[in-house]
Amino acid sequence: MSRPDTASGPLAAARRAVLATTRAAAALAALVVAAMVLTITYDALARYLFAAPTDWAYPLNTAAVLGATVLAVPHLYATGGHIALDLIHRGMSPRARRVADLVTGAATALLGLAIAVTAARSAVLGITLGLTGAGTFSIPLWIPDLVLAVSGALLVAAALLFPAHPPPDGAPDVAALPGAGPTTDPDVGTGTGTTTDTLVTGAGHDDEGAGR
Amino acid sequence: MADGLVVGLAVALLVVLIGLRTPIFVALGLSGVLGLLVLDGWRGVELLPLALNAQLQEYALVAAPLYILLGEALAVSGLGRDLFAAAHRWFTRVPGGLGASAVASSTVFGAMSGVSISSVAVIGRMAVPEMLSRGYRPAFASGSVAASGALAMLIPPSLMFILYSSITGESTAALFAGGIVPGLLLSAMMIAYVVGRASLRPAEAPRDTETFSWGQRLRALGSVAPALGLVVLVLGSIYTGFATPTEAAAVGALAALVMTAVLYRALGWTELRAVLASTAAVGASILAIVAAAYVFTQMLVVARIPDTVSDFVVGLDVPPWVVMVAIMLVLLVLGCLVDAASLLLVVTPILEPAVSDLGYDPLWFGVLLVVNLEMAVITPPVGLNLYTMKSVVPELDMAEIFRGVAPYLLIEAALLGLLIAVPELATFLPGLLI
Amino acid sequence: GCGAPTGWRSPADGPVRAATYIPKSYDDLYPGVEATLDAVTRAGGPSFDLYDGGTLLGAEQLLPGLLVGAADLVFQTSSYVSSSFPALGAMELPFGTEDYARHRRVFDPDGPLVALVNDELAEKDVRLLGGMPLTYEYLWTVDRPIRRPEDVAGLRMRVAGEIEGETVKALGGAPVSMGSAEVFEALQRGTIDGMLSYLGTVVSRDLQSILRYGTRCHIGSYTFDAYCRASWYAALDPRTRAALDAGGRALYREGTATMVAVHQDDYLPQVVAGGVEIVDPTPAELAALRAATEPVRARWEAALGKPAVTGRMAEIVRTA
């Protein structure tokens, strides 16, 4: 399997397009986290210093967790960054592994499809009936539903276009992971983006990082 | 098809998918959705967006990405190195001093980070090569780090307590307070073990010949003072009532970023971008499991599994503590096979009603559950900390790592027994502070 | 059309699925849920498969869950529904009736107000079978009692619904949204200064040990209601419809009677025993509070956007 960003042809073009989209969504997720930090700090200060809490910080940040999560999920799949267990897989024959990976791709596409369809239906219902959350600052319910639907659709695309595991030449490289930080000092990095031959966890192999 | 059979097939599908290296969130989500479809037809599938919205828009979870960000910011700062250096200067005269230093640094780092693997990686990267170069046995060296890294889950802030709060509605602040005494106790027990073992078998951990002056020790302490200040800021603002755990997380993350930029001069735009990107990646990889586990749980709810388990457990004609010990044993076995977050997320909705019906405090049960997770992350075959250890110090042999953590399982089992016998160890502080 | 009823079931397919976020421990509201389901079954209607305590659908998911067919009957507090469907606000307005006996009469499921509400809800495919008009809300505070609008100025008050939020704003306070699990600590730490709620919220979270004052007046009210889909109801045979209506009546009659008795004989004494001073404003103070909250009605009328309907509702409330 060739790397998506160097090959040519329609499949490679589709991969590049999907990867660019999932990366943009993941970058948006990172910005959402930054916005959470700033708005919650602002709300706390406004409440303490001016006894003027915002009515938007609570509902927006509650919705932000959903946004930050589901926007990053397709990119993590495309770049092999999800938590998965490799115990049995690595003991399999190459042929059995290919079958296993096809099953994983199909399972992921099916889940993404179920999310996309049900969330889209829910979003349409929310728009038609004007459903909103309760409270003084109510977010229309179709907004989180739409984000879910988009994430589900991107997950389908990633599952169909990308292999179920990171390509061999994008394989475990702790230093290149987000979370290892940009530094070359091996003492100065975190292992939250750890990849081993036994366990794939927590961070992408997209060495450009998600934060651009 | 009988509901029990459907649930059994869904669990089987879950296990098969996980075995095929399907991402855990996909395995949980798809087996949940298919179970719902068979149990309940299309209206079961309609629960999918409702469940994802309900679980991910739970206010208790807002703190999760913020504490991850706090840990990620500190991880790029070089603080881990300073912490270990400081601990080394203070423990140098003690048998197994470097091992004790590793546990002590993990304890302090655990008070800033909510995730155990980041603690293992940050401390392990420095401490283990240092110990190996001084003649420590690999099992002794890696065991102390892989086991004590899990303290980050028990000592607040803790992602696991945040997840438990999001499922049960128990207060995050109270759960954090409940983890303090057991966490410090576990840390002390680990240090006592390291020192005791090094005294009895000096060949496993040669005595340190280095000596440090009191001036050096105090200067080392000074270099970690800002970090200790951050711990005081975060936990202090929660327990003095200045801030909620969520607000403390946001302010703490901001402070950690400022500290990394200003004091450690390790944060430019590139680094900031990388820290945010890895926070989003780590957060999403965990919260995707959180959301998918809830979908799976909804399938169990539709099949009335939590009610059935609760009725069964309450109907048992044995003393409650026997039930509790049995639950701990089941969790130990499951902990070998499942990752910590999935274990917590799937068993809490099933067991918490039963435990409450038995008359136990759900807060206390949450602390017990997290001590179980301390064991789960270091039991093979599925033990996140073990493989994190291997990945940061690749020359270690997996068998050495397994052997090194085995004694810590006994220490953690002893703590569990202590907590069952003396529940006040977990409940006293929350009662006092909250 | 949208949200096609592919998953909807008729009672002939088996027990009707009911859901509520109320757990069994709410002994003011839960008996109403049980009374409703019993009455339907007794009247020859379907049996029920009830998921309580938010296990199937949490408070925020009950209405969307009902609309997509994940449940066929939901028991829900009106504040979660009225932000989407303002018609219900007629019962929630501050100083709407000022006399609980009249307030209670207004909500008779066979009366004109519920008929009017159902006309409005039908456009959204929702039907109100019946509900319990909860006893009036209180303004609860920790540091100082509220007697006049000026006393609310600058206070951070926890609210659960849109109309409550407008009421707090109209009084000069800052409404704060938060989950009920967080209210205790928030009060203790001074994250909030007080809250607007009915008695059940206080007792279920043990807030009487931290609250100091409760101002008693018609500052607001919710109803606790049984809802189904209007199209689902319309497609049922007349006998089943009548049985469901009997359930709605049981919720209104038996449920309300139990709730009022529990509030008077159990909850209010518990709150007072917990150290909360009940504050009864003087007629002059009441007039000032009523005048200050007058803009809330205008906001509600604008939200519904049908002057003829809101006028008719106000008339029904006045003359009940």
Ligand code: NA
């Ligand atoms: Na921690």
Ligand code: NA
């Ligand atoms: Na394990």
